[in-house]
Amino acid sequence: MLVKVYGSAVFGVEATTITVEVNVATGIGYHLVGLPDNAIKESSFRIAAALQNNSYKFPGKKITINMAPADLRKEGSAYDLTLALGILAASNQIKATDIGDFLIMGELSLDGSLQPIKGALPIAIKAKEEGYKGFILPIQNVKEAAIVSGLEVYGVSNILEVINYFDKGTPLERTIIDTKKEFYNNLDHLEHDFADVKGQESIKRCMEIAAAGGHNIILIGPPGAGKTMLAKRLPSILPPMTLQEALETTKIHSVVGKLKEHVGLMSQRPFRSPHHTISDVALVGGGAYPQPGEISLSHNGVLFLDELPEFKRGVLEVMRQPLEDREVTISRAKFTVTYPSSFMLVASMNPSPSGFFNDPGSPMSSSPGEMQRYLSKISGPLLDRIDIHIEVTPVPFEKLSEERTGEKSVDIRKRVTQARQLQTERFKDNEKVHYNAQMSVKQISEYCKLEDSSKALLKSAMERLNLSARAYDRILKVSRTIADLSESENIQGSHISEAIQYRSLDREGWLG
Template sequence: MAVLKSIALYGLQGYLVQVEVDISPGLPAFEIVGLPDTAVREARERVRAAIRNSGFDFPARRITANLAPADLRKEGPSYDLALAVGILAATEQVPVKNARRFVYLGELSLEGKVRGVWGVLPSVAQATRQGERAFIVPVANAREAALVEGAEVYSVAELGELVAFLRGEVELTPFQVDREALFKAGEGDELPDWAEVKGQLYAKRALEVAAAGGHNVLLLGSPGTGKTMLARRVPGILPPLSLEEALEVTEIYSLAGLLSPRISLVTRRPFRAPHHTASAVALVGGGRYPRPGEVSLAHHGVLFLDEFPEFSKEALEALRQPLEDGVVTVARAQAVVRFPARFMLLAAANPCPCGFLLEGKCTCSPQQIQRYRSRLSGPLLDRFDIFVEVPRVEFEDLACSQIQESSAVVRERVKRARARQQERFKKTGIFCNAAMTSAQVRRFCELTREAKQLLATAFKRLNLSARGYDRVLRVARTIADLEGSETISTDHVAEALQYREEKGV
């Protein structure tokens, strides 16, 4: 009998799995128990063919493999490698002592090649936190696995290579990456530049404030006014990810199977733009075996929802909890899974079904307009910090040859504001003003006497809720940070209140 180790993921939470392989006399059979799903049960044929085609003996006896703990659901093909090595160790084709040193992750092809699997980074990270140090992973996953500090990662391309290593016939060196160098190198093409947007100074200023504080924004305007163009340039003015944030995002992308061997570390803030036909599960995550949705894939980045009212009511209302808590909670009978979802929401909408209400050319009836607007509930709108009306661009602005402010210039101002916030929120676990709790708002948002008077008047006139009041203060705090001021003045509150007016919705 041989007992090896693998790991099971439920959300981003990892559980060590004991892979117990017993070979006994009897009719040839291969059974896998321990609550396996279809992909795990199919491992019997993959493992049998891989062992034989790699030149090793597959025992013609009764094989029982138990994946413990037996009450935890096992899914995916990542147990193939542990099962194959367990059979070879139980039949003394590899030394059991050497085989037991490692945690195994990897899928086997019929010819014995080791294929990459999803979720290797969070798996290795979780196992390392539980005291494991040595890992065998596919070559395709080696770079992401080596990102975990304290992990000794060995990569293999085929089963024969792994067996030779366990027998001591060949030597493998731990795969290593320079996290700092990888992080600084970055990735991908250049982002669209802020300077390409003509005019729209008011909208640009509002989005700069939003980027500086991580605030949610609703862009409202007629078709063709540049809402989507503005939104797609917001990632270019956001500050770069910290290494800690990059690792968090990369774990989510690894779990979702969106990491390629070429990109082992996500160094750019995510920008997700799902189609308006996306379901609630696609947006917030879930499914029979919970997977992260778009809100989690946008963690520490931007979620852009174009044609916002066209999303289903169920999908829109499902956004309320992650917008408030910064985490998605998916409850299932077996367990409760939590995915991080601290993102900046950018939504774009037309003022009416035809889109031309603000220009006086609307062909919609009052009933159509009311029905269209009712798709966005009051509690959902209350979770936006900034409302921006995007007017049609004038000819003079389009024809102007003057060079506009670039993304790099705006990003420097945003970085300075974020640096003040990071200093302010040191050791609190948050990174920007939008994530402040009500208690932190009271602590960090110090207003002048005149600013308090203005806010008191506006509170009654705009009929602000307690949540809306806090959001005004958060935006005012960000505006003050952009100006380098520790105290929130009347001007800062006035600008924040201007963004709070729900124009046309």
């Protein structure tokens, strides 16, 4: 008897429906075809044990299973439940007249319980697009899939529940989530808050500017100055995610199985902080069967690279194109996948190998030559893509011991959101530009016009501080953001002078 059951495979962040054709006939043998990987080939052992432990049997007949389309590589253990139900139905152990109306996925344990799968959200979206009645999957992933409205989603913990549903009509419990309500309820649950940061008012101001304009930023300072603490709090002042951004971000995390159990929609912007030993494939994505990397997991959020010069130069260089294009394309001989990667880059570094710079009280010091070699690990093209450089100094005891708390992230976020709204209106006719950091040279000349006095100030500063040519556009972009924060239509001299302060690494002779 031939039975067709439906599963799904995920490529990139999109799903493709897989038809599992199971034929049980007279004879002996088990033949699984359709380019399955080793995890799928081993499924027969898991299925046999799971069926036996739930009073069913693995038929001793000739079983032929085809996973169509047969020229598409399938991988992972999430097809166990699909295959098991197909075998039971084809061998007439259960009645399954409407099994073709459902998409069924899940990894089996030997006792028949189900393990979570990857990519539940994109699979659910595809199931709705193709008109399936429902989606049956492990209960751990049910909230993730139930985000998709208009699709019946059933979370199960054991294969016996699914068997009884098709064979005996025992109802399954449908999971229904009010996506908008859940999303908006969790928007303001901030894990970190700028109110916890003592002192560092000038750095907080700098972070606010970076958040308002979407500018990449590098923090330079000795150990213990608070660079990591400040970076971790940046997502708390970014504008709240829109529902569309939340769906995009959740899809990527779903594909790599990074969503927490029983979590539906991600409502907080992601913050990723990879170790400096990371490989280029782990950072941008890839592998034999491509998976999203850290830059895609940071989509719509923040990628924090601590101790930037310690990263391998080749790893940093592969970020240059994604920083410009806001997406990364991974090509293989038979297919190409594209992952979104629109993120804010926040980097931190010590000013010297010892970590201390111009500190007469430090027992360690580095020669100018050592410092130059250390800083030269960061290439010019990468620095070109970082708009703001700011020096972070240690917080004095008087500030640390203060009982007064700083300004809360919620209050800073209001100003940032207001500035972003101005930019959204400004760039409404351009689909590729959403905030000031994305402006091209043409848009800079259009939206960053200076009065004669401001031009003279910028010219004087560039000559006196020996600022490089690449600093010019960055200063104009940042000054436009500062003007937006103060709700000024024109860029004033004070905005230019503040923006000039944020180009530390461009100053000739910065090493002393």
